[in-house]
Ligand SMILES: Nc1ncnc2c1ncn2[C@@H]1O[C@H](COP(=O)(O)OP(=O)(O)O)[C@@H](O)[C@H]1O
């Protein structure tokens with residue numbers, strides 16, 4: 001559906017994208033994760049025909065963004081990182097404006113607008129001006145705007161950044177609803193967001209894809225780092241003996257917190273016996289996408 | 299035709315925004331104010347009293363005249379001088395006492411002397427300590443000059459048979475005081491006609507730089523529109539607004555009694571002139587990073603553009619040189635003052651309007667197509683010009 005090949009982009013001397021290759025399949029939800037400055041926004045802007053690459057190309061549904069930008073643009077719905085909208089517009093007029101410019105047929109447009117306002121829960125604010133909206137409401141309208149022409153491909157750039165937890169949850173809900181129906185690219189630096197939503201995740205850093213796969217695959221790749229977090233009553237613990245077990249990789253005693261890193265789960269019962277009733281609570285921590293991320297950009 | 303959609307929405311937004319309505323009302327207020335000021339100014343120039351630009355000069359200095367034959371006294375400027383007809387001896391005493399600045403003494407029987415080709419002497423006594431003496435000297439000199447011209451004219455005319463003098467075919471060339479008055483009047487109308495064109499720069503800047511400052515350029519460019527659709531759509535909206543305002547403005551001038559011949563043609567040319575002005579403004583707007591930069595750029599360029607309009611127009615009035623036709627203002631001036639215009643006269647201004655429009659809009663679109671103009675980092679001017687010329691930068695690896 002989207003094929004990105006050897007994309008490079010410089011901003012003056014900053015090398016934002018470095019021969020980026022990436023393929024996004026039809027109907028999948030691909031997450032792009034990476035720290036600030038990784039090049040996520042730059043990559044997305046090139047896909048959307050907003051920036052021109054210094055080299056490389058993006059082919060969307062068989063159309064090159066360099067040769068047929070208008071065709072590509074009409075297939076994509078884009079939610080920018082910052083929901084900057086025309087402040088003086090009323091919510092409904094903003095949607096009508098973009099609807100007309102995207103060429104939504106006149107007789108469909110009103111229905112489409114109502115549908116979207118309902119979807120993002122803004123029916124009652126339709127006649128209010130954008131400049132009276134909070135950041136959360138703006139983001140909702142911005143999402144409705146991105147969907148106005150019912151695009152096959154939707155690209156979200158950090159859709160929940162800086163929003164309150166309830167709005168973030170709602171927005172993740174919208175994305176979840178679109179999943180399967182549309183081809184979606186989700187850029188985020190919230191790893192758990194990518195973990196719960198995405199079919200596949202690409203880890204971007206320094207303008208390059210460092211690793212890519214399903215969240216499970218990526219996590220399994222760095223498996224072994226099962227971490228036991230144990231709270232103890234007193235420091236009367238023989239850490240040497242725990243360390244001598246074959247599956248234990250490291251033991252860390254920090255006040256009343258004992259943290260043990262294991263390569264497998266087999267000897268957990270032995271460890272527990274060694275600690276005995278000195279133990280108050282125990283917690284196992286499985287690797288998260290965050291660990292994968294830290295691991296892969298090392 | 300996609301750009302018409304942009305135009306439609308820009309118009310809709312602009313015409314319904316309170317800010318715009320306020321600006322239009324303020325602009326109109328300013329124009330009306332200038333108009334009434336000009337009217338007053340012209341009025342005072344044309345009034346019977348002649349030019350009295352410095353009212354404080356009236357009856358500024360006093361002069362005593364000894365003139366039994368009313369030879370000089372009728373020609374002296376009564377506005378500036380306080381004239382007193384006194385006999386010679388009495389005046390000398392007044393001069394010594396500082397009661398008058400000067401005495402002028404006309405000869406006996408001056409007209410007879412002239413007719414018999416004798417020189418006539420006019421004596422002027424001046425109180426050299428009085429600072430007003432120079433004014434008196436000036437006034438007397440110009441009076442005498444006028445007097446001698448009129449005497450010689452009279453004499454020459456008396457030699458020619460009367461039927462030769464009155465020749466209806468020959469228009470008298472107006473000179474002297476009348477020329478500046480004509481210039482001032484024409485320039486004022488021309489300025490009033492063209493002034494509104496320069497009041498719309500801010501709208502262009504708001505429409506284009508605003509997209510950068512408010513960071514909305516991204517969603518505009520992400521739409522299935524070409525860069526030229528966006529630039530042309532936005533600028534067309536502003537030209538249409540100018541068309542509306544200029545029409546209202548010309549009608550206002552006509553109602554206010556300004557003499558504008560052929561107003562439709564004048565309107566058309568003024569409107570056409572707005573196209574390159576908007577084009578150049580659009581170039582500045584696409585190049586500028588922010589409002590501040592755009593405003594500095596506009597001020598500089600507008601001074602140049604106003605000069606380009608006015609200087610050839612002034613040159614035309616004073617020298618009638620053909621090259622001054624390059625300014626559309628010259629053309630408009632000739633049309634509204636009822637001069638006969640041939641098709642050839644249109645070629646130069648229309649051609650210059652077209653060329654500047656084409657080049658400026660082309661440049662503006664070219665600039666807008668560069669993503670570094672909208673998102674930065676903006677390259678320097680030399681780099682941009684080299685890119686225009688197709689000179690590639692050395693790759694650094
Ligand atoms: N318009 C720009 N001008 C200069 N540098 C930029 C511009 N846009 C992005 N960059 C730089 O390119 C790099 C990648 O930025 P970006 O794509 O925004 O990263 P991300 O979205 O992953 O945070 C960063 O170093 C950033 O500073």
Ligand SMILES: [Mg+2]
Nearest residue numbers: 040041042081
């Ligand atoms: Mg970003």
